[in-house]
Amino acid sequence: MSALPVLLLVSLMSFAIVWIVPGDVASEMAGPTATAEELAQLRDRLGLNKPWPDQLLGWYSALAVGDLGQSILLRQGVGAAILERLPVTLSLTFLALAIALVLGTALGVLAAVRAGQGADRLAMGAALIGFSLPDFWLGLVLMYVLAVQLAWLPTGGFVPFSQDPLGWLRFMVLPAGTLALSQMGLFARMTRAAMLEVLCQDYVRTARAKGMPGWVVIGKHAFRNALIPVVTVAGIASGVLLGGAVVIEQVFSLPGVGRLIIGAIQRRDYPVIQGGLLLTATIFVLVNLAVDLLYAWLDPRIRHGRG
Amino acid sequence: MAVAKRVPGTWSRLLAHPSFRLGLVLFALVALCGLLAAWLAPYDPLRNNFRARLVAPGEAHWLGTDRFGRDILSRTLYGAQVSLRIGLAVAGVTALVGGAVGALAGFARRLDGPLMRFMDALMAFPAVLLAIALAAALGPSEVNAILALSIAYVPRTARVMRAGVMVVREFPFVEGAQAIGASSTRVLLRHVLPNALAPLVVQQTYVFALAVLAEAVLSFLGVGPPPPTPTLGGIISEGRDYIQEAPWISIVPGIGIALTVLGLNLMGDGLRDALDPRLRDAVR
Numbered sequence: 298m299s300a301l302p303v304l305l306l307v308s309l310m311s312f313a314i315v316w317i318v319p320g321d322v323a324s325e326m327a328g329p330t331a332t333a334e335e336l337a338q339l340r341d342r343l344g345l346n347k348p349w350p351d352q353l354l355g356w357y358s359a360l361a362v363g364d365l366g367q368s369i370l371l372r373q374g375v376g377a378a379i380l381e382r383l384p385v386t387l388s389l390t391f392l393a394l395a396i397a398l399v400l401g402t403a404l405g406v407l408a409a410v411r412a413g414q415g416a417d418r419l420a421m422g423a424a425l426i427g428f429s430l431p432d433f434w435l436g437l438v439l440m441y442v443l444a445v446q447l448a449w450l451p452t453g454g455f456v457p458f459s460q461d462p463l464g465w466l467r468f469m470v471l472p473a474g475t476l477a478l479s480q481m482g483l484f485a486r487m488t489r490a491a492m493l494e495v496l497c498q499d500y501v502r503t504a505r506a507k508g509m510p511g512w513v514v515i516g517k518h519a520f521r522n523a524l525i526p527v528v529t530v531a532g533i534a535s536g537v538l539l540g541g542a543v544v545i546e547q548v549f550s551l552p553g554v555g556r557l558i559i560g561a562i563q564r565r566d567y568p569v570i571q572g573g574l575l576l577t578a579t580i581f582v583l584v585n586l587a588v589d590l591l592y593a594w595l596d597p598r599i600r601h602g603r604g
Numbered sequence: 605m606a607v608a609k610r611v612p613g614t615w616s617r618l619l620a621h622p623s624f625r626l627g628l629v630l631f632a633l634v635a636l637c638g639l640l641a642a643w644l645a646p647y648d649p650l651r652n653n654f655r656a657r658l659v660a661p662g663e664a665h666w667l668g669t670d671r672f673g674r675d676i677l678s679r680t681l682y683g684a685q686v687s688l689r690i691g692l693a694v695a696g697v698t699a700l701v702g703g704a705v706g707a708l709a710g711f712a713r714r715l716d717g718p719l720m721r722f723m724d725a726l727m728a729f730p731a732v733l734l735a736i737a738l739a740a741a742l743g744p745s746e747v748n749a750i751l752a753l754s755i756a757y758v759p760r761t762a763r764v765m766r767a768g769v770m771v772v773r774e775f776p777f778v779e780g781a782q783a784i785g786a787s788s789t790r791v792l793l794r795h796v797l798p799n800a801l802a803p804l805v806v807q808q809t810y811v812f813a814l815a816v817l818a819e820a821v822l823s824f825l826g827v828g829p830p831p832p833t834p835t836l837g838g839i840i841s842e843g844r845d846y847i848q849e850a851p852w853i854s855i856v857p858g859i860g861i862a863l864t865v866l867g868l869n870l871m872g873d874g875l876r877d878a879l880d881p882r883l884r885d886a887v888r
Contacts, residue, residue, distance in 0.1 A: 299721070306725030318741045425873075429813070429866040431820050434840055434858035441847050441854075540730020544821050558733070559825060562740040570737055578728040 300586050304579065311575035312356045315567050316349070326369060326565045342367070343567070365572035370564055375572035378557060383576075385455060385553035386546065389476065390538045392469055396477035397484055397534065402527060404481070405488025406520060412493060420485060427482030432541055436475040436548040443471060453550035472549040476541050480534045487530050491523035498522075525595050532588030536581040617878040624874020630867030634860065638685035645678035649834045658850045668852040670842060680857050683836040686829060687816050687864065690750055694815035695808045697754040698761045703804055705758070706765025710800075711773060711792050720766065727759040732818050739827040746829040749822055753815050764807040768800035775799075802879040809872035813865045820861050836861050 365375035408420040444452040543555030561569035653673030667677040709719040738752035822828035823837030836857040843853025
């Protein structure tokens with residue numbers, strides 16, 4: 298993926314979302330009670346009365362100085378509104394990614410080592426169920442059982458990590474665990490397949506033949522090499538998790554970017570929708586760029602220019 | 605008389621595959637429920653009955669009722685119908701559009717760069733978020749949900765098709781066809797495409813599953829098909845405020861979604877193993 302043209306297209310698409318709204322964007326945003334004067338003002342503020350090349354020029358020249366426009370409802374800059382809520386969303390996403398990676402690869406290694414046996418079937422069955430359940434629904438059910446019935450965890454809400462790390466974890470563990478489940482299943486399958494491939498390589502047989510203990514062979518020789526495809530998938534998973542976080546934040550009332558965007562979608566606050574789309578896609582592109590670099594670090598064949 | 609032993613065909617290979625069989629049974633069950641909703645549903649899914657509000661699952665209402673006294677079983681059956689219709693439409697539209705884009709990108713080297721950068725850009729948006737934003741911008745309706753989900757999921761299909769075409773493109777029989785003077789269109793349509801369809805079929809089973817999940821999210825957030833159409837995500841959303849007194853409202857439709865998606869994913873795994881001998885031998 299070449300990042301620059303993709304970023305250019307992403308920013309174009311994020312802006313173009315207002316063009317697919319059937320009818321008049323301004324009157325849809327302002328609602329049925331708006332006066333003609335208010336409508337004209339709104340069109341002026343959004344630049345909707347200009348021809349489209351000028352609209353685009355305005356969008357890009359504002360982007361060039363880091364300006365994402367003004368939210369109509371929050372009476373706040375879109376960039377500021379997003380930045381304020383970004384820590385919640387990023388911490389949710391990364392906690393979920395960490396849970397999914399650790400549990401998913403562990404499950405995958407277990408399944409590969411016990412390939413064909415009961416533990417393998419059980420692990421792969423769990424993985425399959427993991428990514429077949431609708432996560433927002435699972436979140437509701439878990440909230441009902443763990444928070445409402447058993448009262449082990451709070452039903453929703455948030456404290457920043459900097460204020461109370463333990464409290465943060467209590468609020469985050471259920472949403473992040475729910476969000477992690479589907480990607481955990483994919484990681485487990487990916488790891489199993491990669492491990493099975495690596496385990497029948499000559500160097501693994503050599504390591505076993507020279508008397509190395511089984512767990513060292515698996516941990517040092519096999520797992521490290523099986524991790525390479527898993528890391529690639531982790532980049533894509535980060536995007537899926539970021540999208541999933543939008544819905545999970547809604548279920549668990551977490552004050553993140555997802556709730557900002559959903560609120561904006563429900564109240565037709567287009568500048569926030571545009572900014573939110575642009576930001577999530579940009580994070581995805583940058584994470585995948587980082588994954589490409591990590592990939593090179595993990596695989597010496599790429600680091601030293603193939604061969 | 606000696607008879608040469610026949611290599612088992614794709615269908616018998618599929619039916620011998622345990623996870624495909626299980627998936628087929630699950631999916632057929634859900635599909636029948638959806639198709640026959642009008643006959644199977646014990647009540648009108650839209651009719652209010654204020655004397656039977658929030659009734660727990662029991663003899664009169666097997667799976668309970670919601671705050672308007674509407675029968676949850678009937679609503680879930682009709683909701684499954686909507687989910688399946690949307691999922692199937694999205695799988696079809698992405699197969700056509702994504703298949704065409706992927707085939708062109710994989711076959712015509714000059715188009716590869718621009719087409720795939722466009723797909724990469726679409727794929728940079730989290731699919732669910734993109735679908736939500738598009739569905740909201742287009743306005744809530746079933747057709748717009750199909751359109752929004754198809755745009756969000758088309759890049760995956762295009763990528764799979766492109767990869768398949770690029771592999772087949774290098775086979776000697778393609779070179780042979782080109783050598784005897786077949787036109788590019790003929791080579792693509794007659795020789796390359798038919799041999800590159802297997803991964804597409806597998807992928808579209810997964811896209812169907814993803815679309816059913818994402819449609820539930822759209823309806824849950826209120827940007828899917830508008831009420832009074834019963835949708836699985838919509839019923840879950842309505843039950844949210846009653847999760848303490850009447851948890852069945854939200855729980856039942858979620859199980860419907862899970863069974864549909866599980867069935868499709870199991871079928872996808874079976875298809876992958878049966879249609880892609882390389883994967884079957886490597887992984888199994």
